[in-house]
Amino acid sequence: MIRRSILLNSARRLSHIIILFVVNANGVFGLDHYGVTRDLYDTLFNGSYSAEVLPVCRSGDIMNVTISTALREVVEINEKFQTLRLKIWVRLNWTDCRLRWDPSAYQDQDQIYVPYARLWMPDVTLYEEISELGSLSEMKDYRACVSSDGTVQYNFPSTVTTACSIDVTYFPFDKQICKLTFGSWIYSGKHLEVFASSSSADVSTFLNNNEWRLISMKSERIVHYYNCCAYSFSEVSFNLTIQREPKFYIITIIFPSTLVTTLTFIGFFLPPSCSEKISLQITVLLSNSVFLLLMQDQLPSSSDTFPVIAYFFTSQMLLVCLACIMAGIVLFVYYTRQSGREVPQIFRKLFLRYLSRVFCVKNEECISKDISVAAVYDDIKERRMSSVLLKDAMRRRESLVNWKSQKIMHEDIPEESNNASLPLTRNNSEGSHFASVQAQGRDSLSSVFTEVEKFKDKKTTPTLNLENVIHEWVHLAHVLDRLFLTCYFIIYVANGLVFVFLFT
Numbered sequence: 001m002i003r004r005s006i007l008l009n010s011a012r013r014l015s016h017i018i019i020l021f022v023v024n025a026n027g028v029f030g031l032d033h034y035g036v037t038r039d040l041y042d043t044l045f046n047g048s049y050s051a052e053v054l055p056v057c058r059s060g061d062i063m064n065v066t067i068s069t070a071l072r073e074v075v076e077i078n079e080k081f082q083t084l085r086l087k088i089w090v091r092l093n094w095t096d097c098r099l100r101w102d103p104s105a106y107q108d109q110d111q112i113y114v115p116y117a118r119l120w121m122p123d124v125t126l127y128e129e130i131s132e133l134g135s136l137s138e139m140k141d142y143r144a145c146v147s148s149d150g151t152v153q154y155n156f157p158s159t160v161t162t163a164c165s166i167d168v169t170y171f172p173f174d175k176q177i178c179k180l181t182f183g184s185w186i187y188s189g190k191h192l193e194v195f196a197s198s199s200s201a202d203v204s205t206f207l208n209n210n211e212w213r214l215i216s217m218k219s220e221r222i223v224h225y226y227n228c229c230a231y232s233f234s235e236v237s238f239n240l241t242i243q244r245e246p247k248f249y250i251i252t253i254i255f256p257s258t259l260v261t262t263l264t265f266i267g268f269f270l271p272p273s274c275s276e277k278i279s280l281q282i283t284v285l286l287s288n289s290v291f292l293l294l295m296q297d298q299l300p301s302s303s304d305t306f307p308v309i310a311y312f313f314t315s316q317m318l319l320v321c322l323a324c325i326m327a328g329i330v331l332f333v334y335y336t337r338q339s340g341r342e343v344p345q346i347f348r349k350l351f352l353r354y355l356s357r358v359f360c361v362k363n364e365e366c367i368s369k370d371i372s373v374a375a376v377y378d379d380i381k382e383r384r385m386s387s388v389l390l391k392d393a394m395r396r397r398e399s400l401v402n403w404k405s406q407k408i409m410h411e412d413i414p415e416e417s418n419n420a421s422l423p424l425t426r427n428n429s430e431g432s433h434f435a436s437v438q439a440q441g442r443d444s445l446s447s448v449f450t451e452v453e454k455f456k457d458k459k460t461t462p463t464l465n466l467e468n469v470i471h472e473w474v475h476l477a478h479v480l481d482r483l484f485l486t487c488y489f490i491i492y493v494a495n496g497l498v499f500v501f502l503f504t
């Protein structure tokens with residue numbers, strides 16, 4: 001037992017000595033990671049390395065920079081100001097010949113992370129950037145990964161605001177293509193070339209947008225020659241293609257506007273005696289103008305192409321105006337009955353004889369729906385009787401005036417020798433003229449009574465029957481209303497089919 005305890009104590013002491021030796025060996029032989037990394041960093045970035053000098057080790061070599069992006073999110077598209085705001089991850093790769101080492105000399109450490117300020121960085125610029133903070137303003141806030149073969153990989157996120165020409169021709173069923181062009185601002189093709197790492201951007205981490213659906217983000221390399229410089233400049237352009245989700249605009253604007261315009265059909269089903277036919281159409285017109293104002297806030301004030309939806313709302317307003325004109329014509333024809341004039345023969349033949357059969361508009365049904373026919377008939381009779389009485393009174397007044405003027409002329413005749421016989425002559429002439437005036441009055445009264453009896457007579461011919469004339473005007477108004485309804489329906493459907501074809 002004593003010998004076993006001695007052996008156990010000796011084993012514990014030996015293990016403590018081995019642990020102490022290993023810990024000291026890490027410090028003595030440089031096996032700690034911090035020390036190795038510090039030595040590697042000091043070796044690479046000694047006094048001979050300069051971050052301001054293009055890292056080309058041989059004369060005539062060109063620095064090749066590979067650019068790729070990962071689209072994270074479409075933050076906002078402002079159609080009115082034609083701007084696009086995105087969250088992207090920019091990935092730059094190049095080779096720095098001055099940053100190479102043997103990993104075996106540094107305990108197989110083949111990578112090191114270096115701050116932005118200590119490395120040479122390509123002056124990659126986003127040409128369409130319009131942010132006040134500058135192009136890729138977040139570029140200086142991150143670190144680069146340097147590999148033992150001199151490869152430098154610099155990845156950083158950025159929120160960019162770019163100019164994008166918005167084509168609102170088919171709004172809200174539009175598809176937008178916005179360009180993001182990356183390239184060096186200083187170095188021409190003589191010193192630096194940029195390339196795309198793949199044919200498209202990385203969209204595996206893309207966050208879906210409620211309004212826009214991502215179609216693609218293709219990349220291409222472009223070489224430009226500018227008048228300012230003798231050498232070319234290379235660029236990498238990413239074409240972002242997105243399509244708008246139109247459900248919100250269909251539900252909130254297009255469908256309500258179409259529904260309100262459809263209400264114009266109600267005006268055609270209202271009888272002509274209803275005074276609200278035109279009021280309804282004007283109300284619909286004002287509603288469409290409100291929807292047009294709502295769309296005005298969404299669209300750019302000046303665009304190369306005029307949006308189809310603006311034509312749509314304009315056509316809707318023109319349709320409502322057409323319905324107002326049709327209602328006005330129907331009301332004009334309807335109230336022409338109060339004049340007592342007969343319907344022209346061509347209208348009677350075309351509308352009352354043929355079109356009334358085509359549209360199944362019967363005269364009896366029109367009269368039964370119109371309760372004001374009898375009132376109009378009585379009003380016209382009273383006005384005609386009043387006209388006859390007025391003419392008779394004017395005729396009697398004219399006769400009386402003529403008689404008085406003749407009397408004054410007889411009084412002005414100078415007296416002759418036989419003055420004794422003159423008063424008798426005057427009395428005789430006055431008596432005879434008064435008798436003639438009385439006879440004319442009796443004739444006028446008899447003519448008035450004759451006219452009254454004609455109005456009361458119900459056995460007159462159909463062409464002279466006042467009640468039939470009123471019925472014909474009412475019938476004509478209903479036939480015109482049905483004809484306008486058919487024409488309006490055809491125009492409305494044709495207009496809708498045209499815009500469905502354009503939008504699809």
